[in-house]
Amino acid sequence: MASLPITELNARAREIFRLAVEGYIASGQPVGSRTLAGAGGLNLSPASIRSVLHELEGLGLLAAQHTSAGRMPTELGLRLFVDGMMQVAEPTAEERAAIERQVTQPGPIEAALAATSAILSDLSACAGVVMVPRRDPRLAQLQLVPLARDRALAVLVGADGSVENRVVEVPLGIAPGALEQASNYISAHLGGRTLTEAVQAIAAEIASGRSALDAASRDLVERGLAVWSEDAARRPVLIVRGQANLLDETTLTDLERVRLLLEDLESKQSVADLLDSAREAEATRIFIGAENRLFALSGSSVIASPYRDRDGRVVGVVGVIGPTRLNYARVVPMVDFTAQSLGKLIG
Template sequence: MQLDNRAQTLLKALIERYIADGQPVGSRELSRISGLELSPATIRNVMADLEEMGFVASPHTSAGRVPTPRGYRVFVDTLLTVQTIDHSSVESKLQSSLHTGSSQKVISNAAQILSSLSEFAGIVMTPRRESVFQQIDFLRLSEKRILLVIVGPTGDVQNRLLLTETDYTPSQLVQAANFINQHYGGLSFDEVKLRLQGELQQLRDDMTRLMQIAVEAGSDAMNDSSEDVVISGERNLLSVTDLSSNMASLRRLFELFEQKTSLMQLLDSSNKASGVQIFIGGESNLVPMDQMSVVTSPYSVNGKVVGTLGVIGPTRMAYERVIPIVDITAKLLSNALSHSSG
């Protein structure tokens, strides 16, 4: 729906003022802050048109107006001037946190950084793991108890306890590990399953059984080894009046964090986008409430998109500040993970 320049200017001024102080904005104030030489009567007419189109609404208790999710959508898509934030200070803060430890630690740091910079909740969907391993080792713990040690492509280590019917000697365990590493290192456990079926005739039956158990356990370990979604700073949202003033909406918000299913769908859908995406209020079935927005961006490892990160906050957030925070964090997380897996 096309808005003329006058309507766009007034809508932008209204939303920026509302984001800044959270109070409904009246015609007189708009006349003062918009820079337009218009009478309050003309402004009231434009506001009435914007309200009819669904871009603003009038709370019953006030003469002023507030933006609707639809109004915010026009604002972020066409009227927003994104701030240039001081990249160097953000980057130095991110760089030190994003080059420490395992990829899981780096991801959890990214969620904390998003939260602290935005002052809302930071969220990172962990990389979709293909259950690929670089190598495995078997460690005999006691009779019929073996520790399976799996080293992933990025150096992450997973352990699984195997209970076996046979008591394997250390040399048998070394032989089995060498066979798997030599023939299958770098493949996914699912691929190994298929290939083992045809290729294990050359090994004795008891060794075949050990390898099958190891591959099953390895596949499980890689699939459930990490949280799907890391969230940081949910408590920040308790101090956001727009979200916390309504107990029912607050409950819905924390159910969202608890269940994570719709969060996963939301982040999954933005995985396919390039660059920053903004989900505003109830316009998306994936966001459960009108007062909430999610700003997301995909991140990649060695050029391949593997997950999504973002900020969850009130619809009345400073988008011009949050968008570059999300954008820079995605780029730096991509660099950090590519660097650690390279």
């Protein structure tokens, strides 16, 4: 069901709707007419307010768990509020400083991203998520060291000084010199290339018949490079921190929803796929409840913003996942500021 324009509501209905949504976001509880009457500024009786609440319910913007209970916004109502009524509050100086401290801490970029996800989780009281930039390291050296008759240890040294080890299968009876020849070939001819460039270059050279390698060494070169190509595709690209924030006093009556949410978070690739849909967005994206298939059953919201390198290329996404009663006005600009700070880190 499409959200109706906010202009379709008269001034009185807009104000009551706004107060009802803000009251629900603040407390996590349905808001009743007496509460709204006591909020001040309406100058309406509880009976008049109940009449407006009933109209808003008929429009699909509010819902009541019980006939005599207060109202809470539906996902349609939350979307209308976020798109047409929300007044964002910029992060405080303390919040900005806390985020920037984590972003600029020394060490590997993955450590900074994990720390950023954790501080965003703490500040928003949600689960913080960061998609790690897909790295394609440049090769400096690859050494194949025999381990057994059918296995070798491939040691990859990146141009940035990083070292990674993988065990690769080798054909039985391979000549000892073939391992050394393959290692020397990669280091001498493919050094300085990214892994993707190296794989493409060796494939092109072999296909054209220009390779000086014999068949056995050629096979070893392909195996040594392929092990990182396959591993990169499987490597987790998502950091999640603060799942415990999803368990508060308001969830005790809705444990099934929380269980579903935690199960969804365990499926990191699915969450990464969802965040990936925000990569092309110009600004922060907000997914409310069933607007995203992954969290439809748990009724959760996702706020996500892409972050870019100095050339303006999107390299990752940062965001939070929490209940639909998120304080959107506070969390949206917080996520946006974090994305901007990460962009400075990536450079």
